[in-house]
Structure formats: structure tokens, C-alpha cells
Amino acid sequence: MGRTIREALQWASSFLEKEGREANAANWMLRELLGLSSFSELILREQDVLTEGQNTTFTEWVHRHANGEPIQHLYGYEWFYGRKFTVNSHVLIPRPETEELVVAVLEETSGKRDVTVVDVGVGSGAIAVTLQVERPEWQVFATDLSSEALQVARVNAQSLEAGCRFFEGDLLTPLVDAGQQVDVIVSNPPYIAHREAPDLSDTVRDYEPHLALFAEEDGLEAYRRIIKQSPAVLRRHGILAFEIGYTQAEAVSHLILRTYPEATVTVKQDINGKDRIVVARI
Structure with a gap:
């Protein structure tokens, strides 16, 4: 069983904060990855389970941003x-x-x-x-x-x-x-x-x-x-x-x-x- 959107956001926000980054960047990254039009839509779908590919990409993006890469470079x-x-x-x-x-x-x-x-x-x-x-x-x-x-x-x-x-x-x-x-x-x-x-x-x-x-x-x-x-x-x-x-x-x-x-x-x-x-x- 993969991570839900809520679980992924909780992990990413906490990790980014510990690395000295804005915790809210996790919301932006996951919204862009999933192609959602608003943050409210992200919340409404927080129990949805990420696919293996989505989870892998999101984890990679979070680590890259934690190392300093701008989130705009992640999704281009x-x-x-x-x-x-x-x-x-x-x-x-x-x-x-x-x-x-x-x-x-x-x-x-x-x-x-x-x-x-x-x-x-x-x-x-x-x-x-x-x-x-x-x-x-x-x-x-x-x-x-x-x-x-x-x-x-x-x-x-x-x-x-x-x-x-x-x-x-x-x-x-x-x-x-x-x-x-x-x-x-x-x-x-x-x-x-x-x-x-x-x-x-x-x-x-x-x-x-x-x-x-x-x-x-x-x-x-x-x-x-x-x-x-x-x-x-x-x-x-x-x-x-x-x-x-x-x-x-x-x-x-x-x-x-x-x-x-x-x-x-x-x-x-x-x-x-x-x-x-x-x-x-x-």
C-alpha cells in the first residue's frame, strides 16, 4: 500500500522544515505533480493513494528542493x-x-x-x-x-x-x-x-x-x-x-x-x- 496524499504532505513538510526550507513548498510540488488546479482540490483528495511513480517523483523533488534547487526547475x-x-x-x-x-x-x-x-x-x-x-x-x-x-x-x-x-x-x-x-x-x-x-x-x-x-x-x-x-x-x-x-x-x-x-x-x-x-x- 502506497502513501496517501496526506501522508506524503506530512512527511515532505516536516522534512523540508528540518532542512530549512518552506514547508508549504510541498503543497506546490504535489499539486503540480498531480495536475491539480487548486490547493483545496489537494485537500479534498488527501486520502487518495499515490502511484509508485508519483511517490518516487515526489520524493525526488522534495530532496532536490531540500538541497536548494528551485521548485520551478523541478517542473520546468x-x-x-x-x-x-x-x-x-x-x-x-x-x-x-x-x-x-x-x-x-x-x-x-x-x-x-x-x-x-x-x-x-x-x-x-x-x-x-x-x-x-x-x-x-x-x-x-x-x-x-x-x-x-x-x-x-x-x-x-x-x-x-x-x-x-x-x-x-x-x-x-x-x-x-x-x-x-x-x-x-x-x-x-x-x-x-x-x-x-x-x-x-x-x-x-x-x-x-x-x-x-x-x-x-x-x-x-x-x-x-x-x-x-x-x-x-x-x-x-x-x-x-x-x-x-x-x-x-x-x-x-x-x-x-x-x-x-x-x-x-x-x-x-x-x-x-x-x-x-x-x-x-x-
Whole structure:
């Protein structure tokens, strides 16, 4: 006789807690494994017996997560803006805060149909693909230095029927080389200083790509380089929109104003009340 759902959850929750992980992760993993649409459905079926295969997979997932592997890597996706995005070790796992960057871009371009956007450092494609699906009439470009990340982004664009155009290269360089101009530059670049690595959760530090996490100059290097390249790409009256580390608002705003002294710069806070988005109208 195999374990019931209730017994499996009791074991997993206790084990994860002892390993210093969130006990509630067990609920997420088992719900995804069984293809259930809600936690209440999991509870209603708590006396169901897991098959041998389900029990083996669940046990493996629990141990892998206890060792630090993100649960999104176990089942291969994360939800973003109400849509399912494939993720793996080559891309950042999309965060709720980044949804607010998408909202900011949509708000700043409200009512405009003929808009060209570039997402710099596209990763999983969460920003670019979401903007393209939300605004099918727009032209959305995306760049990334990582060919592996671009493969993931293309998978997500295809599965969500988004007609983004992807370019492999460093920041805005592919668009500069192509002579392509845009109305909006949006980016969630690497912004964590290398010295902050020990403070990160091991699920982030050890399993997500350092290329997308860390930057030189106390985390400001990518902003400086994007802003420096932007005059060759950004049209007059264009928009710069960045996700930032919560202590970086003043520094990023200063970098923008140094290149665009007449810009109107706005700092927006995230759902936790922390500075998270910088938007500049050039």
C-alpha cells in the first residue's frame, strides 16, 4: 500500500522544515505533480493513494528542493502575468515584481498603437513575450548575450504565439549594428553587486544564471552601458524603463539624467513598498 496524499504532505513538510526550507513548498510540488488546479482540490483528495511513480517523483523533488534547487526547475515553468513560461537553469525565474515593470510600460504607452520596443536581456522572454501578447500591434525586439536563454525565450514566444524578434548580442549592440530605432527600451538587467552574493538564498545563488544576476560597479554596470548605447537606438520622446535593486533608484536616475538632462524620471515602488521601477521620458 502506497502513501496517501496526506501522508506524503506530512512527511515532505516536516522534512523540508528540518532542512530549512518552506514547508508549504510541498503543497506546490504535489499539486503540480498531480495536475491539480487548486490547493483545496489537494485537500479534498488527501486520502487518495499515490502511484509508485508519483511517490518516487515526489520524493525526488522534495530532496532536490531540500538541497536548494528551485521548485520551478523541478517542473520546468513559472507563471507570469497569468501565463505559463518555461524556465530552466539558463534563465532567471520570473518574479512578481517584474510584472510591475510590464504594467509601467503599458501605462506609459497607453493609447499608442504604433510602438516599437526592445527588451534588453530577455532571459525567459517574460517581459518581451508578455508585451507582444498584450499589444499584438506592437513591434517587439529582444536581445540577450546567452544563446541558451534565447532558446528558452523562443520556446515561450512560440507557445504563447508572440511574434517577437530575437537577437543574440550584448545589450543594445545588435540594434545599434542594425541601425534599428525604438520608442521604448525596457530591461530587467543584472543588478546585484558581487559582494552581495553571500546574502542571497542558495536557491538563487547556486541555481540561477550569474550572468543575469550580478553586475560590476555595485550592480550598476548594465544600466550605465544600456544608457550609454541608448542615444543610437531610442527615438525622440522615447521611454527608458528599468527594474532596479531597491537601493539603486537615485544612482540609476542620476545615470539617466547625465545622458538626458531634460528627461522626466519617475521612480515606482513594488508591491512591498520598495523602489523597484525607474521610468524616464526622454
